[in-house]
Amino acid sequence: MSNNILIVGGTRGLGASLRDLYSRDPTKHVFATWRTESHTSTDSSTTWLGGIDLTDSEVGQKLVSQIPPSTVFSTVIISAGYFGFESFDAPDWEKETRMYTTSAIAPVFLVHHLVKAGVLVEGSKVILVSSESGSITLRHETEGGGNYGHHASKAALNMVGKLLSIDLKPVGIAVGLVHPGFMRTDMTKGVGFDKYWDVGGAVTPNEAARSLVPFIDKFDIRKTGEYWAPRGPGDIGTAKDVLGDDLSTPLQLPW
Known part of the structure; x- marks a missing residue:
């Protein structure tokens, strides 16, 4: 088995780490994708694959068309994501559509085309970066509702991964x-979650990567x-309320 690693979403956040x-x-040897057609990088240790936008229905074809002949991946990590903040009082159709497409639709087509292309x-493995937010069991009234697209798209991703x-x-x-951890990224900051970073035990993408x-x-x-x-239950705010004490690390999460 080769040691080629493909990271879908490798330009920022966890993917970059x-x-x-x-x-x-x-x-x-690392292969990594970016969303735009053109991208400039001085990272010569990576083979870059451009124009891989997870909202594009042809994303699978575009990805495999750039992979050199005879390449085999030992590991594919689909890390790209999108989080659009919303609430019950202000649901957002476009944000929800983008979250579902990015999290739960695109991975099916990416994996399909990678398998069919050989x-x-x-012996290969596919790792889908999900979140504890996709666990229905872990949702608890102490956390409140809202952010329907974020939570439900991750729950849908979990079903996709299982299937x-x-x-x-x-x-x-x-x-x-995998739930990589609550991270200090532009994505969580962009939806106002930076106010929970300290109390929620948020880690940097580099720390999350070292655990993953x-x-x-x-x-x-x-x-x-x-x-x-x-990383275990440390940054999962509802873990003790739902699962109790003395939880292990790593922790297998409930659906």
């Missing part, structure tokens, strides 16, 4: 879902279709 961390390993094979794991297990491709990489590297077909928080 994962790209940086993996590219330091001389045994691995760049995902027996992909069922379809791909017979061919030996593992699929995992060892978990991803050990992840295999024995855990396919499972939903995990590699």
Whole structure:
């Protein structure tokens, strides 16, 4: 099995941190995507694939068309995301549509085309970056409602991951879902969640990546279709209310 790593959404936030961390390993080669057709980067350790917009219905075809012949990926991480703030009093159709498309529709087409192109094979793994916000079990009245598109699109992604794991297990491709942690990013700041960073135990994308990489590297077909928080329950505000005390790290999350 090759040590080629594909990161979908590698220019900022967690994706950029994962790209940086993996590219330091001389045994691995990193491929990463950006959304626009043109992008300038001085990172020569990465093979860049441009124009990969997860709201584009042809995103899968565009991705595989840029992958060099005979390439096989040991790991594909779909990290790209979008969070549009909304409430019950002010739901937003366009934001919700973008969140569902980015989180739960695009991954199906990306994985489909990667498998059909032969760049995902027996022994490969697909890691879908989800969130504890997609767990219906963990939703608790102490947290309140709102942000329907954010929570529900992640719940939909969890279902997508579970179904992909069922379809791909017979061919030996593992699929995992991960909550990387509550992060100090432009995405969470952009929806006003920076006011919760300190009390919520938010970590930088670099810290989240350092926790994720060892978990991803050990992840295999024995855990396919499972939903995990590699950093444990520390930043999941409803974990103790719903799941109790003495929770493990890593923590397998309930649907």
